[in-house]
Amino acid sequence: xxxxxxxxxxxxxxxxxxxxxxxxxxxxxxxxxxxxxxxxxxxxxxxxxxxxxxxxxxxxxxxxxxxxxxxxxxxxxxxxxxxxxxxxxxxxxxxxxxxxxxxxxxxxxxxxxxxxxxxxxxxxxxxxxxxxxxxxxxxxxxxxxxxxxxxxxxxxxxxxxxxxxxxxxxxxxxxxxxxxxxxxxxxxxxxxxxxxxxxxxxxxxxxxxxxxxxxxxxxxxxxxxxxxxxxxxxxxxxxxxxxxxxxxxxxxxxxxxxxxxxxxxxxxxxxxxxxxxxxxxxxxxxxxxxxxxxxxxxxxxxxxxxxxxxxxxxxxxxxxxxxxxxxxxxxxxxx
Amino acid sequence: xxxxxxxxxxxxxxxxxxxxxxxxxxxxxxxxxxxxxxxxxxxxxxxxxxxxxxxxxxxxxxxxxxxxxxxxxxxxxxxxxxxxxxxxxxxxxxxxxxxxxxxxxxxxxxxxxxxxxxxxxxxxxxxxxxxxxxxxxxxxxxxxxxxxxxxxxxxxxxxxxxxxxxxxxxxxxxxxxxxxxxxxxxxxxxxxxxxxxxxxxxxxxxxxxxxxxxxxxxxxxxxxxxxxxxxxxxxxxxxxxxxxxxxxxxxxxxxxxxxxxxxxxxxxxxxxxxxxxxxxxxxxxxxxxxxxxxxxxxxxxxxxxxxxxxxxxxxxxx
Numbered sequence: 003x004x005x006x007x008x009x010x011x012x013x014x015x016x017x018x019x020x021x022x023x024x025x026x027x028x029x030x031x032x033x034x035x036x037x038x039x040x041x042x043x044x045x046x047x048x049x050x051x052x053x054x055x056x057x058x059x060x061x062x063x064x065x066x067x068x069x070x071x072x073x074x075x076x077x078x079x080x081x082x083x084x085x086x087x088x089x090x091x092x093x094x095x096x097x098x099x100x101x102x103x104x105x106x107x108x109x110x111x112x113x114x115x116x117x118x119x120x121x122x123x124x125x126x127x128x129x130x131x132x133x134x135x136x137x138x139x140x141x142x143x144x145x146x147x148x149x150x151x152x153x154x155x156x157x158x159x160x161x162x163x164x165x166x167x168x169x170x171x172x173x174x175x176x177x178x179x180x181x182x183x184x185x186x187x188x189x190x191x192x193x194x195x196x197x198x199x200x201x202x203x204x205x206x207x208x209x210x211x212x213x214x215x216x217x218x219x220x221x222x223x224x225x226x227x228x229x230x231x232x233x234x235x236x237x238x239x240x241x242x243x244x245x246x247x248x249x250x251x252x253x254x255x256x257x258x259x260x261x262x263x264x265x266x267x268x269x270x271x272x273x274x275x276x277x278x279x280x281x282x283x284x285x286x287x288x289x290x291x292x293x294x295x296x297x298x299x300x301x302x303x304x305x306x307x308x309x310x311x312x313x314x315x316x317x318x319x320x321x322x323x324x325x326x327x328x329x330x331x332x333x334x335x336x337x
Numbered sequence: 338x339x340x341x342x343x344x345x346x347x348x349x350x351x352x353x354x355x356x357x358x359x360x361x362x363x364x365x366x367x368x369x370x371x372x373x374x375x376x377x378x379x380x381x382x383x384x385x386x387x388x389x390x391x392x393x394x395x396x397x398x399x400x401x402x403x404x405x406x407x408x409x410x411x412x413x414x415x416x417x418x419x420x421x422x423x424x425x426x427x428x429x430x431x432x433x434x435x436x437x438x439x440x441x442x443x444x445x446x447x448x449x450x451x452x453x454x455x456x457x458x459x460x461x462x463x464x465x466x467x468x469x470x471x472x473x474x475x476x477x478x479x480x481x482x483x484x485x486x487x488x489x490x491x492x493x494x495x496x497x498x499x500x501x502x503x504x505x506x507x508x509x510x511x512x513x514x515x516x517x518x519x520x521x522x523x524x525x526x527x528x529x530x531x532x533x534x535x536x537x538x539x540x541x542x543x544x545x546x547x548x549x550x551x552x553x554x555x556x557x558x559x560x561x562x563x564x565x566x567x568x569x570x571x572x573x574x575x576x577x578x579x580x581x582x583x584x585x586x587x588x589x590x591x592x593x594x595x596x597x598x599x600x601x602x603x604x605x606x607x608x609x610x611x612x613x614x615x616x617x618x619x620x621x622x623x624x625x626x627x628x629x630x631x632x633x634x635x636x637x638x639x640x641x642x643x644x645x646x647x648x649x650x651x652x653x654x655x
Binding site: 088135139140141142144145146148149150151152153155156157158159160163264267268271277278307309310311312313314315316317319320323324327 | 403450454455456457459460461463464465466467468469470471472474475478479587590591594600601631632633634635636638639640642643646647651
């Protein structure tokens with residue numbers, strides 16, 4: 003007897019509605035965007051109450067310009083974290099490239115372009131060293147990058163022993179225009195680049211290695227090459243962050259980059275990228291970077307004693323992660 | 338196949354001790370008097386602070402975790418010791434008690450959020466570092482409060498600098514910690530439990546281990562040891578200062594890893610981590626004896642750690 007068509011249909015598990023499916027797939031990104039929106043609203047409210055006007059071009063521009071180095075560094079950290087790694091050498095690479103930029107950026111536009119490219123190559127080289135040690139050396143990422151952090155920091159101080167050097171005004175205006183948030187164009191380029199990467203073979207391999215390395219290898223993914231490329235891309239992005247930092251400060255300092263090791267991890271976590279690899283997006287990391295800047299802005303306008311700043315940032319991080327996982331679990335269970 | 342005389346783990350611990358001895362020999366060659374008794378004990382004294390922090394770090398690394406809240410728990414402990422004791426011996430016991438309690442509390446909080454709220458260890462301890470930093474800076478007005486100028490109680494200073502049987506008292510304390518921790522990890526139910534969780538938390542749970550409670554306690558111990566190191570450092574330097582805990586994050590992790598403890602958990606011994614602490618401190622001392630500038634020390638430090646890791650810290654190939 004042929005099976006009853008209606009009964010078969012009823013027995014088949016119900017498919018989730020498409021919207022719920024997309025939401026479940028991108029829960030980290032959605033939550034990051036929601037937190038960013040909420041913090042932006044809170045900031046705007048405080049600003050309006052105290053200044054009797056809406057935040058204008060100046061506030062937006064300075065927020066964007068101050069966030070650029072972190073946003074770019076966080077994208078780099080994302081690429082590494084996706085492979086189930088972690089990169090603590092971020093600060094060292096930013097120190098080094100920032101110092102190089104402050105010394106060598108000068109002269110004609112062509113010269114500055116060549117210097118910028120070389121600086122990015124130095125960053126990629128630093129990342130390559132990390133990648134080779136993690137991949138070929140079969141060492142744990144956290145230990146490797148802790149050691150190379152020390153090496154890169156040392157090199158940076160060798161390059162620029164005292165804070166100094168200078169960045170031409172033209173270069174600053176191009177990267178972080180102080181009059182308009184033109185730096186957003188670079189972010190748009192970065193997001194397009196990310197979307198292209200996500201759809202490329204390399205992008206798929208990144209996620210595959212991060213989700214299950216053994217399975218990825220069994221399917222023909224060259225995990226070694228993927229990791230090495232991931233760390234190199236990350237290094238190049240840290241170098242770009244170093245360039246933005248130099249352009250923003252208009253001079254160099256071989257220690258200002260240090261804080262980016264931890265803040266890039268915070269941005270990645272707030273951006274919904276899983277530290278266990280294989281899940282997340284650079285767009286989330288960018289949101290995470292802007293959230294951290296927003297928190298600092300909110301604390302400033304709330305007249306919080308700056309000495310307590312770290313306390314509130316730490317508290318916010320814990321609350322955001324706990325709430326995020328609670329909401330994520332709820333949505334997944336319902337969807 | 339011939340049976341191995343030593344296990345791979347024992348080889349790693351021996352290698353860490355070998356590196357320490359080698360560094361003292363090199364130091365003796367490049368700088369006469371480096372390997373003298375007085376010089377060695379002073380280097381070991383400095384190493385003991387790293388070693389104590391590394392004890393806590395070792396506990397959490399053994400269960401596959403990590404503690405990034407070391408710097409400010411240590412720093413806040415030093416500040417708390419000075420402000421609570423006001424430099425008076427009569428208040429020293431009380432100050433030491435609340436400082437150790439505070440450190441343990443911060444560590445336990447880490448553990449609770451990691452275990453029951455599913456916050457990744459990196460994120461939780463990073464946030465805790467910020468929370469403690471903000472509290473320490475805010476409550477002490479950036480170390481400008483009147484009580485902040487207090488010195489560590491003379492008893493504590495004496496406990497660090499005082500000499501007993503020709504060796505600084507703090508070194509005896511460290512020796513006791515090494516013996517107790519090694520015994521606890523190697524020969525007690527607590528130790529077995531710790532290794533079991535580090536190797537496979539799920540299997541440990543199914544075998545009847547209270548995984549959550551043990552993990553929380555291990556993070557609590559890490560906070561306790563950071564606070565203890567903060568107390569001793571305040572006694573060593575006389576006063577608390579801002580940023581005094583910063584070097585100890587890097588050094589405690591490096592010591593643990595050089596000592597042959599797997600960062601993935603489940604493998605390694607505190608004896609090795611202690612040797613790692615001595616190696617690192619000896620390395621810095623050798624480089625200082627060579628008058629190497631700061632940047633050079635930083636580079637060599639990183640290179641030596643990588644070299645040691647490549648020698649014996651690699652994972653087995655598939």
